[in-house]
Amino acid sequence: MLRSAPPSVPPTESTPSPGAPVSLDEAARQAGEAAGWVEQNWATWVNTGLRILLIIAIAVTLRFLIRRTLTKLIDRMNRSAQAVEGTALGGLLVNAERRRQRSEAIGSVLRSVASFLIMGTAVLMVLAAFEINLAPLLASAGVAGVAIGFGARNLVTDFLSGVFMILEDQYGVGDSIDAGVASGEVIEVGLRVTKLRGVDGEIWYVRNGEIKRIGNLSQGWATAAVDVTVRPTEDLDALRKVIEGVAEEMAAEEPWNERLWGPIEVLGLTEVLIDSMTLRVAAKTMPGKALGVERELRWRLKRAFDAAGIRIVGGIPLPAEDAPADPTAGMAAPSAFASPTTPQSLAATPLQHPPSIPQPSTGSNLSKG
Numbered sequence: 001m002l003r004s005a006p007p008s009v010p011p012t013e014s015t016p017s018p019g020a021p022v023s024l025d026e027a028a029r030q031a032g033e034a035a036g037w038v039e040q041n042w043a044t045w046v047n048t049g050l051r052i053l054l055i056i057a058i059a060v061t062l063r064f065l066i067r068r069t070l071t072k073l074i075d076r077m078n079r080s081a082q083a084v085e086g087t088a089l090g091g092l093l094v095n096a097e098r099r100r101q102r103s104e105a106i107g108s109v110l111r112s113v114a115s116f117l118i119m120g121t122a123v124l125m126v127l128a129a130f131e132i133n134l135a136p137l138l139a140s141a142g143v144a145g146v147a148i149g150f151g152a153r154n155l156v157t158d159f160l161s162g163v164f165m166i167l168e169d170q171y172g173v174g175d176s177i178d179a180g181v182a183s184g185e186v187i188e189v190g191l192r193v194t195k196l197r198g199v200d201g202e203i204w205y206v207r208n209g210e211i212k213r214i215g216n217l218s219q220g221w222a223t224a225a226v227d228v229t230v231r232p233t234e235d236l237d238a239l240r241k242v243i244e245g246v247a248e249e250m251a252a253e254e255p256w257n258e259r260l261w262g263p264i265e266v267l268g269l270t271e272v273l274i275d276s277m278t279l280r281v282a283a284k285t286m287p288g289k290a291l292g293v294e295r296e297l298r299w300r301l302k303r304a305f306d307a308a309g310i311r312i313v314g315g316i317p318l319p320a321e322d323a324p325a326d327p328t329a330g331m332a333a334p335s336a337f338a339s340p341t342t343p344q345s346l347a348a349t350p351l352q353h354p355p356s357i358p359q360p361s362t363g364s365n366l367s368k369g
Contacts, residue, residue, distance in 0.1 A: 051129045059122035066114045074107040105166045105191060155192070157209035162191035165208060171216050176288050178215035182206050221261055222290035225282040226297050227270065229313055230305075232277045240266055242308050243281055246300045256296065259289040264297065276313050 078100055127134060166189065171177045175186045177196070182204035184196035194211070196204040230239065247264030250256050262284035271278040281301070285293045305312055 048129055052126050055122055055125045055129070059118050063115055063118045066118070067111050070107050070110050070114070074103045077103045099172075102166055102169065102172055102189070105162075105189065109163055109166075109191070154207075154209060158192045158207045161208035161211065162189075162194075165189075165211075166191070170214055171218075175216055175218040177217065179206055179211045180213050181210055218287040220287060222285050222287050223282055224285045224290040224293040224297065225280060226294055226301070227278050227280050228301060228305075229276050229278045231311055231313055232272065232275065234277075234310055238308070239279060239310065242304050242310065243279075243301065246297070246304045247281075247283075250297065250300055256293065259286045259293055261285055 124134060127137070165171070171186055172189060173186055177183065177186060179194070179196070182196055182198065184198040184202075184204060186194065187197050187203070188195035190208075192208060194206045194208060196206060198204055228239075228243075243264075243266050251260055251264065260283055264281060264283040267280040267282055269277055270280045281297065283293065283297075302312065
């Protein structure tokens with residue numbers, strides 16, 4: 001069914017045609033309508049604007065107070081570490097640089113998390129004040145977060161591992177650690193990468209997510225152990241007396257009296273063989289100083305043993321002192337081929353050809369036929 005178009009309305013004074021000049025009455029009427037619309041929505045605008053300003057003011061104030069509180073807490077931790085550093089115990093157990101980096105890293109993480117949560121919540125509340133539907137936005141943000149999480153999972157793993165490593169204080173600047181993939185002294189700790197100085201001076205950059213196990217050689221105390229191998233004929237009481245004299249002398253001298261946290265003890269025999277026996281000497285030392293104590297202890301034990309006439313052995317076993325020389329040492333072993341009647345000689349003898357058998361002549365057979 002076709003419907004006819006409505007008849008065209010001729011322009012009147014109340015509906016001027018486009019491009020025609022507007023009269024004063026029409027302009028006044030339009031201004032009145034605009035003023036009425038503004039007056040009608042003014043309360044809503046003011047209410048929305050005040051809500052947005054209040055949300056922003058509260059978010060900025062809360063962010064400032066939380067960041068300032070965290071900064072003061074970190075500064076107090078650093079001051080306490082510096083106060084303990086001047087004492088004897090603080091010089092042994094507290095590393096000011098390690099405490100400073102750990103506290104700064106924790107403070108940075110906490111400030112970033114607080115700022116993200118506060119400002120993110122404020123942005124969502126402002127959008128809700130404008131009566132914007134947040135469901136599609138939150139859904140898109142969730143999908144984007146999942147995609148970013150899959151794409152940057154290694155980065156997220158490194159970051160989370162670094163955060164927990166710092167919070168748990170597994171290691172810090174100045175510690176000697178074995179991280180599996182590399183070992184050395186820690187010179188910098190970050191949220192993503194740990195920097196190590198190797199034994200030969202090289203610098204290792206190890207991602208925190210790749211560290212599966214950590215062996216910290218600088219926490220608590222260390223053990224310096226030295227094995228001394230001597231002849232089995234040495235007097236054990238004389239050996240103990242010489243070692244105890246070296247231990248008393250070393251413990252009374254600088255700087256070994258500070259690096260030794262326990263007496264140097266003879267733990268006993270660890271191995272007894274026909275041509276040697278091994279004694280173990282050990283002591284509890286300051287963390288990270290065990291290698292230097294072992295080297296100095298070996299040096300002093302060698303000098304003391306030389307002065308006492310005690311011989312240190314090791315490596316290839318030494319021959320007996322009074323054993324006579326073996327006269328058969330330079331003789332070759334008898335050969336199985338020396339006698340022609342041995343199975344080896346018979347097997348190596350070449351085979352003889354059998355005697356030739358005379359063949360019958362073929363001419364007689366032909367003549368007979």
